[in-house]
Structure formats: C-alpha cells, structure tokens
Amino acid sequence: MMQVANNSYLAGLLEGRPFADRGDALNRLRAGAVERVGVLSLPSTRDEDWRFTDLAPLTKMCFQPYRGVPAIVESDIARYSIAESAQRLVFVDGVYAPQLSSPLNGGIVVSSLAAALPAHAAAIVADLGRRALFDNNAFTALNTAFLNDGALVLLPRNAALDTPVHLLFVATRKEAAAHPRCLVLAGAGSRATVIEEYVALTEDAYLTNAVGEFVLADDAQLTHVRVQRESRQAFHIGHSAVALAHGSRYHGIHAGFGARLSRFNLDVVQNAEGAECEIGGLAIIDGSQLADTHSSIDHARAHGVSRQQHKCIVGGSARAVFNGRIVVRQGAQLTNSAQSSRNLLLSERARVDTKPQLEIFADDVKCAHGATVGQLDADEVFYLKSRGLSESVARSLLTYAFGAEILHAIPVASLRDRLEKMLLAQTERA
Amino acid sequence: MSSILQNLVNKPYEHGFVTDIESDTAAKGLSEATIRMISAKKNEPAWLLEFRLKAYAHWLTMTPPAWANVHYPPVDFQAISYYSAPKPKKKLASMDEVDPELLKTFEKLGVPMNERAKLAGVAVDVIFDSVSVATTYKAKLAEVGIIFCSISEAVHEHPELIQKYLGSVVPVGDNFYAALNSAVFTDGSFCFIPKGVKCPMDLSTYFRINTESSGQFERTLIIAEDGASVSYLEGCTAPKFDSNQLHAAVVELVALDNADIKYSTVQNWYAGDENGVGGIYNFVTKRGLCKGVNSRISWTQVETGSAITWKYPSCVLRGENSVGEFYSVALTNHHQQADTGTKMIHIGKNTRSKIVSKGISAGVSSNSYRGLVRIAPTAAGARNYSQCDSMLIGDKCSANTFPYIDVRNPGAQVEHEASTSKIGEDQLFYFAQRGIGAEEAVSMIINGFCKDVFQQLPMEFAVEATKLLGVKLEGSVG
Structure with missing residues (x-):
C-alpha cells in the first residue's frame, strides 16, 4: 500500500517534464530516466541509505516545475554577486535566466547547456548522465527525466580559468520543483574554480533536486565550492558525481546552511592512478532542520589520495546525518586515505548520526578514519x-x-x- | 608481499571434521509439535513451554537478516533436527589412541597436559580425575552461594531465577536467530552470583561436566547480584569439532548494582577447508544489561574459527555510571567471513564504554567490524571511545568497518578511530637483521597488533590465544 503511494508520489513529480519535441541528443537519456523513475520507489527509512532521513514531510506536499520566464531583476540578486567572478550563470526556479547571466563562448565555454548543445553535442553526450548514475537513485533519475538545460563549464586541454565561475540557482516560488543540472568537463591539464550556489528569495517551501557531474581529465585541477543556502522551509536533494582521471585533483568545499530537509550525495571515483581529492564538508543547522550527507570515495586504481573532513554544528532539535564510505578496490595499492567526521552538539535535543565506513580490498594501503561527537571543550x-x-x-x-x-x-x-x-x-x- | 611470506601460511585444517554424535535424535523439521516435544522430553514447566511457543510465533513472522556483509546459501530450517539427547561420546582408553595430529596442535597451543586428555575425548579418569576436580570446584562455589549448573538443571532447581531473567536481556522476538534459539534451545549454562560475592575462581566451560554437548542452540544466562563479580570463560583454543552446521546461541548477562561481569570467549570452530567448503555458521546473540549503578560488563573475544561469524556482543548501559567494554580479535583466513562488532547503548547518566577491535584478514576472507554506539537523550555525560584496526595479509582479502554512531545528548563525548595497515617489508627486514625468521616475525607483529585485547584475557587463555593466531595463519602470510 505504502509502495503504491510512494510510486504515485514519484509519478506526480514527473508531471510537467519536457517532452521529446526537438529530436535532440538528450531524448534517449530522458526516456531511460523516466522509465527508471517508474521502477524505483521513493526511498523510506527502511532503506539503509535513508534510514535516518524520513521523507514523509516531503510527500505531504506537492511540487510542480515552473516553466515560465524568470521574473527577477539584477537588484534582487545583487547581494549574491561575487566580485571576483567574471562568469556567472543564473537559474531561477530551475529556468535559465540569460538576462542575469554572463556566459563565455570561446575556447572555454561557460554557458547554458541547451545553448551549447548544438556546438558541443559530442563532448556533452559522452559524459552527461554517465557519471551521476540513476539506476538506484530515484531523485537523480527524476532530475535526469527533466534534463533539457543546465549549467555547462567546458575547459579545453590546458585551459586555465583564473576567475571563478559562479553558478547561481535562485528559488523564488512556493511549491516549485526545480531540477538544476551542472556539467563540468575539465580537459587534460586544465584548471578552474566553480562555485555552485543555491539561494532563495522566498521563505516558503519548495523542492530543489540538483545533480552535478564533474569530469576531470588527466592532470586537471578543479576547485568546487558548493553552497546550499536554501530557505528554512525548503527541501534540497543534491547529488554531485566526480570522476577523476590520472593525476587529476579535485578540491571540494561543500557548505550547507539552509533547508528544512537536505540530502547531499557525493560520489567520487578515482578511475586512474594517482588521482587526488580533498573534501571539506560543513553543515550548520538548528531549529528542526535535518542535514544528511552521504559521501562515497571510490579508490578504483592505485596510488590514489583522498582526504576528507566533514563537520556538523547542530543546535535546536536539529539532526545531522553523515555517512562517509571509502572503498579501496582490489589492486588499488598504495592508496592513502584519511577521513574524519567531527560533530558539535549545541543543545539537549540536537542529534547526530555518523557512520564513517571503510571497505578495503587491497593490502598495501594506508586508511584511517575518525569520528567524534561532543560539545565544546x-x-x-x-x-x-x-x-x-x-x-x-x-x-x-x-x-x-x-x-x-x-x-x-x-x-x-x-x-x-x-x-x-x-x-x-x-x-x-x- | 615477499615470497618468504607467501610460503608461510595455507596449511590445511589438520583434524578433519569429526561426526561422532550418536544420540536419541528427533526427526528433522521445526513445528509447534517439535517444540512441545522438546519441552516434554526435558520435562519443562508450562511457563517455559509458553516462552518457547511465543518465541516460535515471533520467529514465524521474521526473515533471516540480510544486512550483514556475509554471503551464504539460505539455511533450510526444516532440514535441521532440533532435539538430540546427548549421549556420552565413545571414550578412548589412553592418550596413545589420540590422533597424533591433534596432539601436535595441543603442543603448539601449549594446552596443559591434563586438559589435552579431556579435549581429545580420552576417558578422563584414566589420566586425570576431572570428576573429582569438578566436584571440588562445585563444592567451593556452593560454599559461597554461587549457582553454576546447566540451564535445564536450573529450570528445575531455581525456576524463580530463570523465570525472572530468561529473555529479560534478549527478548524472544529480538532477532531471527535469537527467536529461533528461544524456541528450541536445549541446553546451556546458568550462573548466579549472589549479593556481595566475588567468585573465587574463573568459571570456565572446561570444568563443566554437565553441559559437555550443549548442542547447537546453546543458551547462557549469567546473573551477578549487587556487588558480585565473576569472570566467565567460554570455549577454548583447541579446534572444536561439531556436526551441526548452524549454531545460534544466545547469551544473556545481567549485572545489578556495583556488579562486575567479565565474559571471555575463544572460538575456533571448524572454518571449512581452504576452498570454503563446509564450516560452521556461527550466528550468536550476546547481550549484557548493566542494570544497576556502577555495574560493569566486559566482553573479550578471540574469534578465529567458523566459516561465517555473525556476532555482536553488546552492552545496554542502563544503570548510572555503568561501564561497558568490548575487546575483540577477529581473524579470518581462506574463505572465512566474519561480520562482528558490538553495540553500546548508553541510557544512564555518566555511562562509559570502550571498544577495541582488531581485525586480521588473510587469504580470500572478508572481515567486517560493525558497531553501534548510541547515546540516548537521558545519557548525560556519557563517554565512548572506539578503536577499530584492521590488518590485511594478502591482496585478495577485505577489511571493512561499519561503525554507526548515534548521539542524542550534547553532554556526551564519542570518539571513533580506525586504521588499516599491513605487515611491512621493512618491519620483516628489521626482524631478519636481528636473526628472527619471517614466520616468527609475523607472529610477533600480529601479537603486538592484538596486544590490547590479549591483555584482557585471563593469563592462560592469553598465552594460548597468542599461539592460536600463529597456528591459524600458518602458510597464509603472504
């Protein structure tokens, strides 16, 4: 009975999705995702991955995608502008706002995905939807089912972007469902800093279901700052998938402040030897907020390095969840991995669930993890x-x-x- | 790893799989009738039959747990015979009849002479009068008021205690295997330490003649009253043969105010051959309740046997200032799988717990630590320290840690640390420089790695456990 209700809720979220009207390269991907949404059910606390995060408050509300024209002006978002950034892409309730954006279309591309698709179809199709897998993730499948636009950053071989790219996702509407999408393709030896930021101009409830794919070719270096400042009533589901090639380096800083219920999945796969990632996570919540971070760092090849530190500051009757999985595959010798989960509880009713998890299939590795929960010394x-x-x-x-x-x-x-x-x-x- | 090391391990289990139980055995299958039959055979009071039937009703509604990181074909619970009255095993006339290979193992382990005879199944009165020893011990225990007997005996002699405490720590519907055990358990041990009594000796299953074949569904209940203390040893380092593939034991400990229970286990059941054929499934529920203030329960385990180990000795820390401890060494080789760890449930104020877990995997085995530390909102000032270290020997085995930490009180302090390491070439080189061979070096390094746990074992156990790890890893260090 529950299953039926869940599935119909998911099916309801599918309403208003784009249809195959342009014969574009994304039709197949979308069709596959729609089919997958039909098979998957909305996760419940009986699923190990969701056992601490109850989606019941979400299912009590209805969310519809907004398909109109963004109705905000520069002054509305002036306070979010970043002086150092020369390129900015703004999405309002999931819809690209060209009048607020400053794209770049040279060798380096910073552009709306839809606009860049005709010129860069091959590069986009090769990676889009292939890193953030949706076979077992209903929300990623849902996002992919809606995929027709998004933010694209394309760095050719050895390109260096000296100023940060600012991807700003603004929520303005009550009960809107936005499915933002980012794709960052960093060519061999390229360098860039990308800021992915979620903000709200409303205090109401809405749903953001964001997916980002970050593909680093050999020796590429990417700094990825992800800031989640949604409204205190919002639901934020995020999924970032990072693929690292030989000698590449990913530096992620992920900070979450807002949302009534937020869930962030981070999947890092080291596909080749000598890849490195450094990840810092921070969740600051109080009131009745819930912040859930699930990260997975997969050392598939030898000589990988990963360092992760996740911190939660929990006040009120808020609840923080952290599940950090580190996998060292067979043959991934000389992996060096360190993870720490540190949690600060500020009030009597605050709660933390943390699970640093190691799965090791190689013998010549150095792996350590630690977790602490406590109050100020x-x-x-x-x-x-x-x-x-x-x-x-x-x-x-x-x-x-x-x-x-x-x-x-x-x-x-x-x-x-x-x-x-x-x-x-x-x-x-x- | 170096070729010297490659040669050091992979020695077959030397003693084969002995099947020597001849007994009054019930037909295979489990139904309400089976349970009534067991209860009738044992001449049990009505309340115990009710307890069993309640557990059975629960069990019927449950499914085997699938969350553990172990893989095995589904167990056919209807293909098991649930009652078998133990008959004395055929006694050998003297030590000369004992399999020389077995004697060699005893030699390696340093098992005392008199115990070797008993373990080998030699008629003990020929060499060593265990009956008189046991009687002496029993008399000594009875003097101070300690009850130490089989659980079936206790059901008849001390029904008020059994009725009060059986199932009070592990309820009948706790989990699939605990429910099964509650429905069909045939025997086990019962131990009661009255108020203010410090048990004068370590209680060990060695010298217990009454529960020699306690069977595959063993039930243990230990109660320490106010201010009492006891150290209980279970199992032994010598390889244990058993024809039952599935073992689902339940152990319950109750510690009242200021009581102290120390429970040590050394488990070396048949682990299957090097291709993973055969071996025992060890699905055990062990839980201790620190019911009273300042009570303390300490679990120490050395798990080296069984094809599959599924075992989480836990402490429920209800009394204020109560202490829970868990020290574990789990070693897996060949195709063994172990998913083991502990749960520390902090409920009372200022409760403290400490977890030290050492996992060693070799061959193509899989070794997982799975633990839960839960600090309830009432557990102000609770403190936990966990340390989970893994060592991998060879590149085809795996070591996993799944520590769940759930904190609902800001006054609590919880720390968890884990690391993974291997035996380094440079370490072996260092030993070689000093004239110590690879085999001995590996043994020393492993024992150093496990030191924190071995220190918790009673002395003679610690000595044997140290050697046991060496024996288990023979030929597999690579």
Whole structure:
C-alpha cells in the first residue's frame, strides 16, 4: 500500500517534464530516466541509505516545475554577486535566466547547456548522465527525466580559468520543483574554480533536486565550492558525481546552511592512478532542520589520495546525518586515505548520526578514519573566559572556529568572508 | 608481499571434521509439535513451554537478516533436527589412541597436559580425575552461594531465577536467530552470583561436566547480584569439532548494582577447508544489561574459527555510571567471513564504554567490524571511545568497518578511530637483521597488533590465544 503511494508520489513529480519535441541528443537519456523513475520507489527509512532521513514531510506536499520566464531583476540578486567572478550563470526556479547571466563562448565555454548543445553535442553526450548514475537513485533519475538545460563549464586541454565561475540557482516560488543540472568537463591539464550556489528569495517551501557531474581529465585541477543556502522551509536533494582521471585533483568545499530537509550525495571515483581529492564538508543547522550527507570515495586504481573532513554544528532539535564510505578496490595499492567526521552538539535535543565506513580490498594501503561527537571543550571555554570573554562570546567564538576551519579553504575571498559572517551570525544566535 | 611470506601460511585444517554424535535424535523439521516435544522430553514447566511457543510465533513472522556483509546459501530450517539427547561420546582408553595430529596442535597451543586428555575425548579418569576436580570446584562455589549448573538443571532447581531473567536481556522476538534459539534451545549454562560475592575462581566451560554437548542452540544466562563479580570463560583454543552446521546461541548477562561481569570467549570452530567448503555458521546473540549503578560488563573475544561469524556482543548501559567494554580479535583466513562488532547503548547518566577491535584478514576472507554506539537523550555525560584496526595479509582479502554512531545528548563525548595497515617489508627486514625468521616475525607483529585485547584475557587463555593466531595463519602470510 505504502509502495503504491510512494510510486504515485514519484509519478506526480514527473508531471510537467519536457517532452521529446526537438529530436535532440538528450531524448534517449530522458526516456531511460523516466522509465527508471517508474521502477524505483521513493526511498523510506527502511532503506539503509535513508534510514535516518524520513521523507514523509516531503510527500505531504506537492511540487510542480515552473516553466515560465524568470521574473527577477539584477537588484534582487545583487547581494549574491561575487566580485571576483567574471562568469556567472543564473537559474531561477530551475529556468535559465540569460538576462542575469554572463556566459563565455570561446575556447572555454561557460554557458547554458541547451545553448551549447548544438556546438558541443559530442563532448556533452559522452559524459552527461554517465557519471551521476540513476539506476538506484530515484531523485537523480527524476532530475535526469527533466534534463533539457543546465549549467555547462567546458575547459579545453590546458585551459586555465583564473576567475571563478559562479553558478547561481535562485528559488523564488512556493511549491516549485526545480531540477538544476551542472556539467563540468575539465580537459587534460586544465584548471578552474566553480562555485555552485543555491539561494532563495522566498521563505516558503519548495523542492530543489540538483545533480552535478564533474569530469576531470588527466592532470586537471578543479576547485568546487558548493553552497546550499536554501530557505528554512525548503527541501534540497543534491547529488554531485566526480570522476577523476590520472593525476587529476579535485578540491571540494561543500557548505550547507539552509533547508528544512537536505540530502547531499557525493560520489567520487578515482578511475586512474594517482588521482587526488580533498573534501571539506560543513553543515550548520538548528531549529528542526535535518542535514544528511552521504559521501562515497571510490579508490578504483592505485596510488590514489583522498582526504576528507566533514563537520556538523547542530543546535535546536536539529539532526545531522553523515555517512562517509571509502572503498579501496582490489589492486588499488598504495592508496592513502584519511577521513574524519567531527560533530558539535549545541543543545539537549540536537542529534547526530555518523557512520564513517571503510571497505578495503587491497593490502598495501594506508586508511584511517575518525569520528567524534561532543560539545565544546570546557577547558577551551575556560581559557577564553580567563582572558575576559563572557561565556556566550567564548562559546560562539569556539563554535565559529570549529566551522571556519572548513570555510577557510574557500579560495574566493568575498564568498569566504560572506559565509564566515553567516557562520558567525548563526553561532551567535545559538 | 615477499615470497618468504607467501610460503608461510595455507596449511590445511589438520583434524578433519569429526561426526561422532550418536544420540536419541528427533526427526528433522521445526513445528509447534517439535517444540512441545522438546519441552516434554526435558520435562519443562508450562511457563517455559509458553516462552518457547511465543518465541516460535515471533520467529514465524521474521526473515533471516540480510544486512550483514556475509554471503551464504539460505539455511533450510526444516532440514535441521532440533532435539538430540546427548549421549556420552565413545571414550578412548589412553592418550596413545589420540590422533597424533591433534596432539601436535595441543603442543603448539601449549594446552596443559591434563586438559589435552579431556579435549581429545580420552576417558578422563584414566589420566586425570576431572570428576573429582569438578566436584571440588562445585563444592567451593556452593560454599559461597554461587549457582553454576546447566540451564535445564536450573529450570528445575531455581525456576524463580530463570523465570525472572530468561529473555529479560534478549527478548524472544529480538532477532531471527535469537527467536529461533528461544524456541528450541536445549541446553546451556546458568550462573548466579549472589549479593556481595566475588567468585573465587574463573568459571570456565572446561570444568563443566554437565553441559559437555550443549548442542547447537546453546543458551547462557549469567546473573551477578549487587556487588558480585565473576569472570566467565567460554570455549577454548583447541579446534572444536561439531556436526551441526548452524549454531545460534544466545547469551544473556545481567549485572545489578556495583556488579562486575567479565565474559571471555575463544572460538575456533571448524572454518571449512581452504576452498570454503563446509564450516560452521556461527550466528550468536550476546547481550549484557548493566542494570544497576556502577555495574560493569566486559566482553573479550578471540574469534578465529567458523566459516561465517555473525556476532555482536553488546552492552545496554542502563544503570548510572555503568561501564561497558568490548575487546575483540577477529581473524579470518581462506574463505572465512566474519561480520562482528558490538553495540553500546548508553541510557544512564555518566555511562562509559570502550571498544577495541582488531581485525586480521588473510587469504580470500572478508572481515567486517560493525558497531553501534548510541547515546540516548537521558545519557548525560556519557563517554565512548572506539578503536577499530584492521590488518590485511594478502591482496585478495577485505577489511571493512561499519561503525554507526548515534548521539542524542550534547553532554556526551564519542570518539571513533580506525586504521588499516599491513605487515611491512621493512618491519620483516628489521626482524631478519636481528636473526628472527619471517614466520616468527609475523607472529610477533600480529601479537603486538592484538596486544590490547590479549591483555584482557585471563593469563592462560592469553598465552594460548597468542599461539592460536600463529597456528591459524600458518602458510597464509603472504
């Protein structure tokens, strides 16, 4: 009975999707995804991957995709602009807003996916939908079923983008369902910084179901800053899939502040030897928020390096979930992997579920993981108080420092400052 | 790894699989009638039959757990005979009749002479009067008021205790195998330490004559009253032969105020041959309840046998300031699969728990640590420290860790650490420089790796366990 209800909810979310009207290259991908949505059911807490995150609040509401023209102007989003960034793509409720965007169309392409598709079909089709797999992920399948536009960053061989690319996804409508999509193709030896940011101009409930694919060719280097600042009523489901080739390096900083319920899946696959990834994650939540991060780092080949640090600051009756899976495949010798999950509980009703998980099939590897859950160290608070700070200032300073360690790695000064201020404001409120 | 090491392991299990149970055996299959038959045969009171039937009703509604990281063909529960009255095994006349290979193993393990005879099934009175020893021990225990007997005996002699505590820690419907055990258990041990008594000796299954063949559905219940303390040893390092493939035991521990229970296990059941054929499925539910304030339960296990191990000795820390500990060494070789770990459920204030788990995998085996640390909202000031280390020997085995941490109280402090390592060429080289051969070096390194756990074992067990790991890894270090 439950199953039927779930499936009809998923089917309801499929309504309003684009149809095969243009004979474009994405028809097959979409058709496959639609079929998959029909087979999959909405995950429940009986699924191991979702056991701590109950989607019941989501299913109590209806969300419809918005297909009109974006109705906001520059001044509405001025406060989100990043001074260092020369290229920006803006999507409003999932719809590309050309009047707010500054694309680039030379050797390096920063453009809406639909606009770039005719010229770069081969490159796009080769990777789109092939990294963020949707066989067992109903939300990724749903996003793919809606796929007709998105943000594209295409870096040719040895291209270096010195200024960060800003991909801004703005939510403005109550009960809208947006399915944003990013595709970053970094050619061999290329270098770039991409900021993927989700913001809201409304306080209402809506659904963001975002998927991003980041494909790094040999020796490419990508810094990916993902900022989730949805409204406090929103539902945010995100999935980033990263594929790393020989000698490539992915540096991810993923910060989540908003949403009533957020779920972020990060899949990193090291497909060739010598790939490296460094990932910092931060979730700061309070009230009745729930932030769930599931990451998977797959060392499929030898000589891979991964370093991951995930931090949660949990106040109110909020709940943070972290599941960090690290796989070292057979033959992936000399892998060096370190993971830590650190969690700060600020209130009596806050809750953390963390599971750092190692699966190792090779013997000559170095893998370590650690997890801590606790409150601020009494000695540290005392130290600051002995220097004349009040109890509350001392606590908020320490909480801030706990989170700032992650944000500090953001290489874009104005964004870093802005997020650190948000962090400070949030810790003071707590 | 080097070729010297390659040659060191992969020695076959030397003693084959002995089937020597001849007994009054029930027809295969499980139904309500089977359970009534077991209960009638054992002349049980009505409340116990009810307990069994309730468990059976639960079991019927359940499905075997599929979440563990182990793979095996489905067990046909109707193909098992659930009752077999143990008959004395055929006794050998003297040590000379014992399989020399078995004696060699005893030699390697350093099992004391008198115990070797008993373990080998030699009629003990010829060499060693175990009956008188056991009687002496029993008298000594009875003097201080300790009850230590088989659970069937306890059902008749001390029904009030059994009725009060049986199923109080592991409820009949707890999990699939616990429900099955509750429905069909035939025997096991019962131990009761009265108020204020410190058990004068380690209670060991060695010297228990009454439950020699406690069967595949063993049930153990240990109760330590206020201020009592006991150390209980289960199993032994010598290889154990058994014809039953499925073992589903349940162990329940209850510690009241200020009580202290230490439970040590060394398990070396038949693990199947090097191609993974045969071997015992060891699906065990072990749980201790720290019911009273300042109580303490400590689990120590050395798991080296069984084709499949599915075992999570747990502590429910209900009493304020109670302490739970778990020390484990799990070694898998060839095609063995182990999914083992612990659960620490913190309910009372200022409860503390410590987990030290060492996994060693060799051959093509799979070794998983799966643990849960849960801090309930009531457990202010709770503290947990977990350490899970894995060592891989060879590149075809796997080591996994699945630590679940669920914290609902901000005053709690939870730490988890895990690492994976291997025996390095440079370490072996260092030993070689000092004239120590590869085999001995590996044994020393492994024992160093497991030191934290072995220190928790009673001394003679620790000595044997150290050697046991060496024996188990013979020929597999590569």
